[in-house]
Amino acid sequence: xxxxxxxxxxxxxxxxxxxxxxxxxxxxxxxxxxxxxxxxxxxxxxxxxxxxxxxxxxxxxxxxxxxxxxxxxxxxxxxxxxxxxxxxxxxxxxxxxxxxxxxxxxxxxxxxxxxxxxxxxxxxxxxxxxxxxxxxxxxxxxxxxxxx
Amino acid sequence: xxxxxxxxxxxxxxxxxxxxxxxxxxxxxxxxxxxxxxxxxxxxxxxxxxxxxxxxxxxxxxxxxxxxxxxxxxxxxxxxxxxxxxxxxxxxxxxxxxxxxxxxxxxxxxxxxxxxxxxxxxxxxxxxxxxxxxxxxxxxxxxxxxxx
Numbered sequence: 461x462x463x464x465x466x467x468x469x470x471x472x473x474x475x476x477x478x479x480x481x482x483x484x485x486x487x488x489x490x491x492x493x494x495x496x497x498x499x500x501x502x503x504x505x506x507x508x509x510x511x512x513x514x515x516x517x518x519x520x521x522x523x524x525x526x527x528x529x530x531x532x533x534x535x536x537x538x539x540x541x542x543x544x545x546x547x548x549x550x551x552x553x554x555x556x557x558x559x560x561x562x563x564x565x566x567x568x569x570x571x572x573x574x575x576x577x578x579x580x581x582x583x584x585x586x587x588x589x590x591x592x593x594x595x596x597x598x599x600x601x602x603x604x605x606x607x608x
Numbered sequence: 609x610x611x612x613x614x615x616x617x618x619x620x621x622x623x624x625x626x627x628x629x630x631x632x633x634x635x636x637x638x639x640x641x642x643x644x645x646x647x648x649x650x651x652x653x654x655x656x657x658x659x660x661x662x663x664x665x666x667x668x669x670x671x672x673x674x675x676x677x678x679x680x681x682x683x684x685x686x687x688x689x690x691x692x693x694x695x696x697x698x699x700x701x702x703x704x705x706x707x708x709x710x711x712x713x714x715x716x717x718x719x720x721x722x723x724x725x726x727x728x729x730x731x732x733x734x735x736x737x738x739x740x741x742x743x744x745x746x747x748x749x750x751x752x753x754x755x756x
Contacts, residue, residue: 496692500663500664501660501664502670502671502692502693503651503659503660503689503692504669508651512649512650520648521645521652523650536684536687536688536691537685537686537689540683540684540685540687540688541685544653544685545650565721566716571713571714572713573684
């Protein structure tokens, strides 16, 4: 999770909402950070960047036995991608009261989807959340350009 | 939608579940077909392939004013991506009773998400559905290799 937080910090430096992810599969480590603006890609959330990187490298669109660490509770799209990739364990940091689809806005894994990872939340949540709070504060003050 | 069905057919030829999509934005047309196996990418559903292609080309991760045609009712991941990309109109063909997240397994757009496209379903649904039925029949008979 520390590595995921480093990824989140690196995203913020680029003006991206600071969310970072790490996927571990068969002892190999793949990182991802939010890069929707950088890549002009609506799907380039940290989790998806890490999952795609791993799947490409492993040569399988499914990632059985993998563990995905992410600094923020995943949104609907990312929860859907976690199901598609058959991620075995999901560990996330801060809750996302507005868009979180694991326990906040929605509880997608409880809605009869065809795969449900083992979930742990709250890992380094304070650090992960603080990064986001500071980022949005800075953006409100105009210290970070708001892109929309 | 006819073009989306052609894309779906092209996916089947590659052994991929035959789903195709077309995204139209500012008079420009971007196509996508399911290529999860080909690309080893759990997120490479037809809709997402088309949205990514358009966003990259337009240079904006949001696609306001766009219309997305897809042969099959989108899954949770793709519905989430449609929200992220702010797709304005969604037109789909066949319902997906198992995984459809617009009206079948879930009705995500009615669950308080922060963007809701105008939705039309049933366009060329019979053709789109028949392609899928035939594909799965052929796969059960071993005429198409099952990949898992």
